[in-house]
Amino acid sequence: xxxxxxxxxxxxxxxxxxxxxxxxxxxxxxxxxxxxxxxxxxxxxxxxxxxxxxxxxxxxxxxxxxxxxxxxxxxxxxxxxxxxxxxxxxxxxxxxxxxxxxxxxxxxxxxxxxxxxxxxxxxxxxxxxxxxxxxxxxxxxxxxxxxxxxxxxxxxxxxxxxxxxxxxxxxxx
Amino acid sequence: xxxxxxxxxxxxxxxxxxxxxxxxxxxxxxxxxxxxxxxxxxxxxxxxxxxxxxxxxxxxxxxxxxxxxxxxxxxxxxxxxxxxxxxxxxxxxxxxxxxxxxxxxxxxxxxxxxxxxxxxxxxxxxxxxxxxxxxxxxxxxxxxxxxxxxxxxxxxxxxxxxxxxxxxxxxxx
DNA sequence: TGAACTGGTTTCCGAAACGGCAATTCAAAT
DNA sequence: ATTTGAATTGCCGTTTCGGAAACCAGTTCA
Numbered sequence: 001x002x003x004x005x006x007x008x009x010x011x012x013x014x015x016x017x018x019x020x021x022x023x024x025x026x027x028x029x030x031x032x033x034x035x036x037x038x039x040x041x042x043x044x045x046x047x048x049x050x051x052x053x054x055x056x057x058x059x060x061x062x063x064x065x066x067x068x069x070x071x072x073x074x075x076x077x078x079x080x081x082x083x084x085x086x087x088x089x090x091x092x093x094x095x096x097x098x099x100x101x102x103x104x105x106x107x108x109x110x111x112x113x114x115x116x117x118x119x120x121x122x123x124x125x126x127x128x129x130x131x132x133x134x135x136x137x138x139x140x141x142x143x144x145x146x147x148x149x150x151x152x153x154x155x156x157x158x159x160x161x162x163x164x165x166x167x168x169x170x171x172x173x
Numbered sequence: 174x175x176x177x178x179x180x181x182x183x184x185x186x187x188x189x190x191x192x193x194x195x196x197x198x199x200x201x202x203x204x205x206x207x208x209x210x211x212x213x214x215x216x217x218x219x220x221x222x223x224x225x226x227x228x229x230x231x232x233x234x235x236x237x238x239x240x241x242x243x244x245x246x247x248x249x250x251x252x253x254x255x256x257x258x259x260x261x262x263x264x265x266x267x268x269x270x271x272x273x274x275x276x277x278x279x280x281x282x283x284x285x286x287x288x289x290x291x292x293x294x295x296x297x298x299x300x301x302x303x304x305x306x307x308x309x310x311x312x313x314x315x316x317x318x319x320x321x322x323x324x325x326x327x328x329x330x331x332x333x334x335x336x337x338x339x340x341x342x343x344x345x346x
Numbered sequence: 347t348g349a350a351c352t353g354g355t356t357t358c359c360g361a362a363a364c365g366g367c368a369a370t371t372c373a374a375a376t
Numbered sequence: 377a378t379t380t381g382a383a384t385t386g387c388c389g390t391t392t393c394g395g396a397a398a399c400c401a402g403t404t405c406a
Binding site: 347348349350351352353354355356357358359360361362363364365366367368369370371372373374375376 | 377378379380381382383384385386387388389390391392393394395396397398399400401402403404405406
Protein backbone atom coordinates (compact mmCIF):
# COMPACT_ATOMS: atom_id res chain seq x y z
CA UNK A 1 0.00 0.00 0.00
CA UNK A 2 0.98 3.58 -0.23
CA UNK A 3 2.77 4.88 2.80
CA UNK A 4 2.52 8.51 3.64
CA UNK A 5 4.81 10.46 5.90
CA UNK A 6 7.84 8.61 4.74
CA UNK A 7 9.00 11.24 2.36
CA UNK A 8 12.11 13.07 3.38
CA UNK A 9 13.43 16.40 2.31
CA UNK A 10 15.13 15.02 -0.76
CA UNK A 11 11.97 13.35 -1.97
CA UNK A 12 10.00 16.53 -1.62
CA UNK A 13 12.58 18.52 -3.49
CA UNK A 14 12.65 16.02 -6.29
CA UNK A 15 8.87 15.98 -6.46
CA UNK A 16 8.59 19.72 -6.64
CA UNK A 17 11.10 19.84 -9.46
CA UNK A 18 9.34 17.09 -11.35
CA UNK A 19 6.06 18.85 -10.85
CA UNK A 20 7.40 21.76 -12.85
CA UNK A 21 8.88 19.57 -15.53
CA UNK A 22 8.28 15.86 -15.53
CA UNK A 23 11.00 15.24 -18.07
CA UNK A 24 13.88 16.59 -16.07
CA UNK A 25 16.77 14.19 -16.11
CA UNK A 26 18.03 12.73 -12.90
CA UNK A 27 21.43 14.26 -13.40
CA UNK A 28 19.91 17.66 -13.94
CA UNK A 29 18.00 17.35 -10.70
CA UNK A 30 21.01 16.04 -8.82
CA UNK A 31 23.08 18.86 -10.19
CA UNK A 32 20.70 21.52 -8.96
CA UNK A 33 20.50 19.98 -5.53
CA UNK A 34 24.14 19.17 -5.00
CA UNK A 35 25.65 16.59 -2.63
CA UNK A 36 23.50 13.91 -4.14
CA UNK A 37 24.63 11.49 -6.74
CA UNK A 38 22.70 11.36 -9.93
CA UNK A 39 22.19 7.66 -9.30
CA UNK A 40 20.46 8.27 -6.02
CA UNK A 41 18.03 10.69 -7.58
CA UNK A 42 17.25 8.06 -10.12
CA UNK A 43 16.59 5.60 -7.34
CA UNK A 44 14.32 8.01 -5.57
CA UNK A 45 12.30 8.77 -8.65
CA UNK A 46 11.88 5.09 -9.33
CA UNK A 47 10.68 4.54 -5.78
CA UNK A 48 8.30 7.48 -5.88
CA UNK A 49 6.76 6.13 -9.03
CA UNK A 50 6.69 2.62 -7.76
CA UNK A 51 4.89 3.58 -4.58
CA UNK A 52 2.60 5.82 -6.55
CA UNK A 53 3.50 8.84 -4.53
CA UNK A 54 3.62 10.54 -7.85
CA UNK A 55 2.57 9.79 -11.38
CA UNK A 56 4.31 11.38 -14.28
CA UNK A 57 2.10 12.08 -17.21
CA UNK A 58 1.21 14.45 -19.98
CA UNK A 59 -1.53 16.86 -19.02
CA UNK A 60 -3.31 17.97 -22.15
CA UNK A 61 -5.03 21.30 -22.28
CA UNK A 62 -8.59 20.03 -22.85
CA UNK A 63 -9.57 22.70 -25.31
CA UNK A 64 -6.29 22.28 -27.14
CA UNK A 65 -7.11 18.67 -27.89
CA UNK A 66 -10.70 19.21 -28.87
CA UNK A 67 -12.43 18.34 -25.64
CA UNK A 68 -14.42 21.50 -25.77
CA UNK A 69 -17.32 20.45 -23.64
CA UNK A 70 -16.30 20.51 -20.04
CA UNK A 71 -18.51 20.29 -17.02
CA UNK A 72 -18.53 20.00 -13.28
CA UNK A 73 -20.86 17.40 -11.94
CA UNK A 74 -22.25 17.38 -8.45
CA UNK A 75 -23.69 14.02 -7.57
CA UNK A 76 -25.87 13.08 -4.67
CA UNK A 77 -25.38 9.48 -3.74
CA UNK A 78 -27.36 7.30 -1.44
CA UNK A 79 -25.56 7.05 1.91
CA UNK A 80 -23.03 4.30 2.03
CA UNK A 81 -22.58 3.97 -1.68
CA UNK A 82 -20.12 6.73 -2.41
CA UNK A 83 -17.11 4.48 -2.85
CA UNK A 84 -19.04 2.16 -5.01
CA UNK A 85 -20.33 4.86 -7.32
CA UNK A 86 -16.93 6.52 -7.40
CA UNK A 87 -15.25 3.31 -8.44
CA UNK A 88 -17.66 3.06 -11.32
CA UNK A 89 -17.22 6.65 -12.43
CA UNK A 90 -13.47 6.45 -12.09
CA UNK A 91 -13.39 3.96 -14.90
CA UNK A 92 -14.32 6.54 -17.48
CA UNK A 93 -11.42 8.47 -18.81
CA UNK A 94 -13.69 11.36 -19.62
CA UNK A 95 -13.69 11.86 -15.87
CA UNK A 96 -10.64 13.91 -15.07
CA UNK A 97 -11.34 14.65 -11.47
CA UNK A 98 -13.42 12.91 -8.88
CA UNK A 99 -13.72 13.41 -5.15
CA UNK A 100 -16.08 12.86 -2.26
CA UNK A 101 -16.99 16.09 -0.55
CA UNK A 102 -18.91 17.42 2.39
CA UNK A 103 -22.04 19.46 1.87
CA UNK A 104 -25.18 19.06 -0.10
CA UNK A 105 -23.69 16.66 -2.60
CA UNK A 106 -21.63 13.56 -2.21
CA UNK A 107 -19.33 13.54 -5.20
CA UNK A 108 -17.80 16.24 -7.33
CA UNK A 109 -16.39 15.47 -10.74
CA UNK A 110 -14.92 17.23 -13.73
CA UNK A 111 -15.71 15.69 -17.07
CA UNK A 112 -14.52 16.45 -20.59
CA UNK A 113 -16.30 15.62 -23.81
CA UNK A 114 -16.14 16.51 -27.45
CA UNK A 115 -19.81 17.35 -27.80
CA UNK A 116 -22.80 18.30 -25.72
CA UNK A 117 -24.54 15.17 -26.86
CA UNK A 118 -21.84 13.05 -25.31
CA UNK A 119 -22.04 14.96 -22.07
CA UNK A 120 -25.79 14.52 -21.99
CA UNK A 121 -25.49 10.86 -22.71
CA UNK A 122 -23.04 10.56 -19.87
CA UNK A 123 -25.05 12.40 -17.23
CA UNK A 124 -28.36 10.88 -18.20
CA UNK A 125 -27.48 7.54 -19.61
CA UNK A 126 -24.49 6.64 -17.52
CA UNK A 127 -24.28 8.50 -14.24
CA UNK A 128 -28.01 8.80 -13.75
CA UNK A 129 -28.43 5.07 -14.05
CA UNK A 130 -25.79 4.00 -11.59
CA UNK A 131 -27.58 2.47 -8.59
CA UNK A 132 -27.41 4.78 -5.61
CA UNK A 133 -27.25 8.00 -7.60
CA UNK A 134 -30.13 10.20 -6.57
CA UNK A 135 -29.32 13.42 -8.25
CA UNK A 136 -26.90 14.87 -10.77
CA UNK A 137 -26.29 18.57 -11.11
CA UNK A 138 -24.37 19.72 -14.16
CA UNK A 139 -22.53 22.98 -14.29
CA UNK A 140 -20.79 23.75 -17.53
CA UNK A 141 -17.21 24.86 -17.31
CA UNK A 142 -16.90 28.11 -19.18
CA UNK A 143 -13.24 28.55 -18.78
CA UNK A 144 -10.52 26.35 -17.41
CA UNK A 145 -7.81 28.29 -15.67
CA UNK A 146 -5.81 25.65 -13.98
CA UNK A 147 -5.84 21.95 -14.17
CA UNK A 148 -3.90 19.99 -11.78
CA UNK A 149 -1.54 22.68 -10.75
CA UNK A 150 -0.90 23.54 -14.35
CA UNK A 151 -2.16 26.71 -15.85
CA UNK A 152 -4.11 26.24 -19.03
CA UNK A 153 -4.09 28.60 -21.97
CA UNK A 154 -6.65 30.75 -20.22
CA UNK A 155 -4.04 31.74 -17.70
CA UNK A 156 -0.77 30.95 -19.35
CA UNK A 157 -0.57 33.71 -21.87
CA UNK A 158 3.09 33.93 -21.18
CA UNK A 159 6.04 32.93 -23.29
CA UNK A 160 6.28 29.40 -24.62
CA UNK A 161 8.85 27.10 -23.13
CA UNK A 162 12.43 27.62 -24.27
CA UNK A 163 12.30 24.19 -25.78
CA UNK A 164 12.72 22.59 -29.12
CA UNK A 165 10.92 23.52 -32.27
CA UNK A 166 7.61 25.20 -32.76
CA UNK A 167 6.64 23.70 -36.06
CA UNK A 168 3.29 22.28 -36.66
CA UNK A 169 2.41 19.14 -38.51
CA UNK A 170 0.10 18.96 -41.43
CA UNK A 171 0.48 15.55 -42.86
CA UNK A 172 -0.08 12.43 -40.84
CA UNK A 173 0.99 8.94 -41.68
CA UNK B 174 -0.61 31.86 -29.11
CA UNK B 175 -1.83 28.36 -28.69
CA UNK B 176 -3.52 27.02 -31.75
CA UNK B 177 -6.20 24.43 -31.37
CA UNK B 178 -7.53 22.16 -34.05
CA UNK B 179 -4.16 21.69 -35.59
CA UNK B 180 -3.48 18.37 -34.03
CA UNK B 181 -3.45 15.43 -36.36
CA UNK B 182 -3.91 11.77 -35.69
CA UNK B 183 -0.28 11.25 -34.80
CA UNK B 184 -0.31 14.03 -32.26
CA UNK B 185 -3.36 12.62 -30.58
CA UNK B 186 -1.88 9.18 -30.41
CA UNK B 187 1.31 10.48 -28.92
CA UNK B 188 -0.62 12.53 -26.40
CA UNK B 189 -2.72 9.63 -25.28
CA UNK B 190 0.35 7.51 -24.77
CA UNK B 191 2.12 10.22 -22.85
CA UNK B 192 -0.94 10.72 -20.74
CA UNK B 193 -0.55 7.18 -19.49
CA UNK B 194 3.16 7.50 -18.90
CA UNK B 195 4.91 10.81 -19.33
CA UNK B 196 8.31 9.19 -19.34
CA UNK B 197 7.85 7.00 -22.36
CA UNK B 198 10.78 7.33 -24.69
CA UNK B 199 10.24 8.60 -28.18
CA UNK B 200 11.52 5.41 -29.66
CA UNK B 201 9.18 3.38 -27.55
CA UNK B 202 6.27 5.44 -28.79
CA UNK B 203 7.43 5.32 -32.38
CA UNK B 204 7.85 1.59 -32.10
CA UNK B 205 4.30 1.04 -30.90
CA UNK B 206 2.89 3.21 -33.65
CA UNK B 207 5.01 2.03 -36.55
CA UNK B 208 5.75 3.86 -39.83
CA UNK B 209 7.05 6.82 -37.91
CA UNK B 210 10.64 7.55 -37.21
CA UNK B 211 11.63 7.94 -33.62
CA UNK B 212 12.98 11.37 -34.50
CA UNK B 213 9.62 12.55 -35.75
CA UNK B 214 7.95 11.54 -32.55
CA UNK B 215 10.57 13.52 -30.70
CA UNK B 216 9.82 16.50 -32.91
CA UNK B 217 6.13 16.23 -32.26
CA UNK B 218 6.58 15.98 -28.53
CA UNK B 219 8.80 19.02 -28.56
CA UNK B 220 6.21 20.95 -30.54
CA UNK B 221 3.36 19.86 -28.30
CA UNK B 222 5.27 21.05 -25.28
CA UNK B 223 6.33 24.23 -26.94
CA UNK B 224 2.81 25.16 -27.92
CA UNK B 225 1.58 24.11 -24.55
CA UNK B 226 -0.85 21.67 -25.94
CA UNK B 227 0.40 19.45 -23.22
CA UNK B 228 2.48 19.81 -20.12
CA UNK B 229 4.42 16.91 -18.74
CA UNK B 230 4.72 16.90 -15.03
CA UNK B 231 4.71 14.84 -11.88
CA UNK B 232 1.31 14.62 -10.30
CA UNK B 233 1.71 13.99 -6.61
CA UNK B 234 -0.95 12.18 -4.69
CA UNK B 235 -1.88 14.98 -2.28
CA UNK B 236 -2.28 12.78 0.75
CA UNK B 237 0.90 10.94 -0.08
CA UNK B 238 2.87 14.14 0.21
CA UNK B 239 1.24 15.39 3.36
CA UNK B 240 -1.33 17.72 1.88
CA UNK B 241 -4.04 16.17 3.96
CA UNK B 242 -6.45 19.06 4.00
CA UNK B 243 -8.22 19.25 0.69
CA UNK B 244 -11.24 21.31 -0.17
CA UNK B 245 -13.47 22.39 -2.98
CA UNK B 246 -14.17 26.06 -3.08
CA UNK B 247 -17.16 27.61 -4.78
CA UNK B 248 -16.68 31.29 -5.26
CA UNK B 249 -19.22 33.88 -6.22
CA UNK B 250 -17.57 36.74 -8.03
CA UNK B 251 -18.95 40.10 -8.94
CA UNK B 252 -19.94 40.07 -12.63
CA UNK B 253 -17.13 40.96 -14.96
CA UNK B 254 -14.34 40.15 -12.56
CA UNK B 255 -14.03 36.42 -12.98
CA UNK B 256 -10.88 36.50 -15.06
CA UNK B 257 -9.29 38.95 -12.73
CA UNK B 258 -10.01 36.95 -9.62
CA UNK B 259 -9.00 33.74 -11.36
CA UNK B 260 -5.68 35.19 -12.37
CA UNK B 261 -5.02 36.06 -8.77
CA UNK B 262 -6.03 32.68 -7.43
CA UNK B 263 -4.09 30.87 -10.10
CA UNK B 264 -0.90 32.21 -8.63
CA UNK B 265 -1.18 30.04 -5.56
CA UNK B 266 0.22 26.62 -6.00
CA UNK B 267 -2.07 25.34 -3.30
CA UNK B 268 -4.73 25.78 -5.96
CA UNK B 269 -4.68 22.65 -8.03
CA UNK B 270 -7.75 23.21 -10.08
CA UNK B 271 -9.60 26.33 -11.07
CA UNK B 272 -12.41 26.93 -13.52
CA UNK B 273 -15.23 29.30 -14.29
CA UNK B 274 -18.58 27.55 -14.25
CA UNK B 275 -22.23 28.18 -14.89
CA UNK B 276 -24.71 28.11 -12.08
CA UNK B 277 -24.98 29.70 -8.72
CA UNK B 278 -21.26 30.28 -8.34
CA UNK B 279 -18.69 31.75 -10.64
CA UNK B 280 -15.53 29.84 -9.90
CA UNK B 281 -14.80 26.37 -8.69
CA UNK B 282 -11.44 25.46 -7.23
CA UNK B 283 -9.70 22.57 -5.56
CA UNK B 284 -7.16 23.50 -2.93
CA UNK B 285 -4.68 21.47 -0.91
CA UNK B 286 -3.16 22.39 2.42
CA UNK B 287 -1.24 20.77 5.19
CA UNK B 288 -3.50 21.99 7.96
CA UNK B 289 -6.98 23.30 8.56
CA UNK B 290 -5.51 26.53 9.81
CA UNK B 291 -3.87 27.14 6.48
CA UNK B 292 -7.07 26.41 4.63
CA UNK B 293 -8.94 28.82 6.85
CA UNK B 294 -6.34 31.46 6.40
CA UNK B 295 -6.62 31.00 2.67
CA UNK B 296 -10.40 31.20 2.39
CA UNK B 297 -10.80 33.99 4.88
CA UNK B 298 -7.59 35.92 4.62
CA UNK B 299 -6.79 35.50 0.98
CA UNK B 300 -9.76 34.61 -1.18
CA UNK B 301 -12.27 36.50 0.90
CA UNK B 302 -10.29 39.68 0.56
CA UNK B 303 -9.83 39.68 -3.17
CA UNK B 304 -11.89 42.53 -4.60
CA UNK B 305 -14.95 41.23 -6.38
CA UNK B 306 -15.34 38.10 -4.32
CA UNK B 307 -18.77 38.12 -2.75
CA UNK B 308 -19.01 34.68 -1.30
CA UNK B 309 -16.87 31.65 -0.65
CA UNK B 310 -18.31 28.24 0.04
CA UNK B 311 -15.95 25.60 1.33
CA UNK B 312 -16.64 21.91 0.97
CA UNK B 313 -14.04 19.64 2.42
CA UNK B 314 -12.82 16.84 0.23
CA UNK B 315 -13.23 13.63 2.14
CA UNK B 316 -11.72 11.37 -0.37
CA UNK B 317 -9.91 11.97 -3.61
CA UNK B 318 -10.58 9.32 -6.19
CA UNK B 319 -9.13 10.74 -9.29
CA UNK B 320 -7.02 13.72 -9.97
CA UNK B 321 -6.34 14.75 -13.42
CA UNK B 322 -7.22 11.52 -15.04
CA UNK B 323 -5.03 9.69 -12.61
CA UNK B 324 -6.49 7.50 -9.97
CA UNK B 325 -5.26 8.29 -6.51
CA UNK B 326 -4.61 5.79 -3.78
CA UNK B 327 -8.31 5.71 -2.98
CA UNK B 328 -8.96 4.00 -6.26
CA UNK B 329 -5.65 2.56 -7.28
CA UNK B 330 -5.38 -0.38 -5.00
CA UNK B 331 -3.89 -2.30 -7.82
CA UNK B 332 -0.39 -3.55 -8.42
CA UNK B 333 2.51 -1.10 -8.34
CA UNK B 334 4.25 -0.29 -11.58
CA UNK B 335 6.70 -2.89 -12.85
CA UNK B 336 9.43 -0.38 -12.32
CA UNK B 337 12.67 -0.07 -10.46
CA UNK B 338 13.14 -0.47 -6.77
CA UNK B 339 10.68 -0.16 -3.96
CA UNK B 340 13.00 0.91 -1.22
CA UNK B 341 12.23 3.73 0.99
CA UNK B 342 14.50 6.50 2.10
CA UNK B 343 15.20 7.31 5.65
CA UNK B 344 18.16 9.58 5.62
CA UNK B 345 18.22 12.85 3.78
CA UNK B 346 21.27 14.83 2.81
C1' DT C 347 5.83 23.42 -67.05
C1' DG C 348 9.50 23.91 -64.06
C1' DA C 349 12.40 26.36 -60.61
C1' DA C 350 12.51 28.27 -56.10
C1' DC C 351 10.40 27.87 -51.56
C1' DT C 352 8.53 26.17 -47.37
C1' DG C 353 8.02 23.03 -43.73
C1' DG C 354 7.80 18.54 -41.92
C1' DT C 355 10.42 14.05 -42.01
C1' DT C 356 14.46 11.37 -41.84
C1' DT C 357 19.30 10.08 -41.20
C1' DC C 358 23.55 10.61 -38.81
C1' DC C 359 26.33 11.58 -35.05
C1' DG C 360 28.44 12.63 -30.51
C1' DA C 361 26.91 13.54 -25.83
C1' DA C 362 24.01 12.45 -22.16
C1' DA C 363 20.86 9.54 -19.59
C1' DC C 364 19.24 5.19 -18.24
C1' DG C 365 19.05 0.34 -16.03
C1' DG C 366 21.30 -3.37 -13.78
C1' DC C 367 24.86 -4.93 -10.78
C1' DA C 368 28.10 -4.98 -7.17
C1' DA C 369 30.67 -2.66 -3.76
C1' DT C 370 30.30 0.67 -0.09
C1' DT C 371 28.62 3.39 3.60
C1' DC C 372 25.47 4.49 7.00
C1' DA C 373 22.47 4.10 11.11
C1' DA C 374 20.13 1.48 14.28
C1' DA C 375 20.10 -2.64 17.14
C1' DT C 376 22.43 -6.16 19.87
C1' DA D 377 32.26 -2.67 19.19
C1' DT D 378 29.91 -5.77 16.02
C1' DT D 379 26.28 -7.03 13.27
C1' DT D 380 22.79 -6.15 9.98
C1' DG D 381 19.54 -4.29 6.78
C1' DA D 382 19.03 -0.57 3.71
C1' DA D 383 20.24 3.27 1.04
C1' DT D 384 23.94 5.37 -1.60
C1' DT D 385 27.35 5.31 -4.95
C1' DG D 386 30.39 3.98 -8.92
C1' DC D 387 30.77 1.39 -13.02
C1' DC D 388 29.44 -0.19 -17.57
C1' DG D 389 26.99 -1.40 -21.68
C1' DT D 390 22.81 0.13 -23.96
C1' DT D 391 19.41 3.37 -25.12
C1' DT D 392 17.87 7.93 -25.75
C1' DC D 393 18.44 12.59 -26.68
C1' DG D 394 19.69 17.09 -29.25
C1' DG D 395 21.59 19.40 -33.21
C1' DA D 396 22.54 19.81 -38.05
C1' DA D 397 22.17 18.66 -42.60
C1' DA D 398 19.99 16.12 -46.31
C1' DC D 399 15.52 14.73 -48.06
C1' DC D 400 10.86 15.12 -49.90
C1' DA D 401 6.54 16.56 -50.77
C1' DG D 402 3.24 20.31 -51.69
C1' DT D 403 2.86 25.30 -53.04
C1' DT D 404 3.92 29.52 -55.29
C1' DC D 405 5.40 32.14 -58.94
C1' DA D 406 7.29 33.10 -63.24
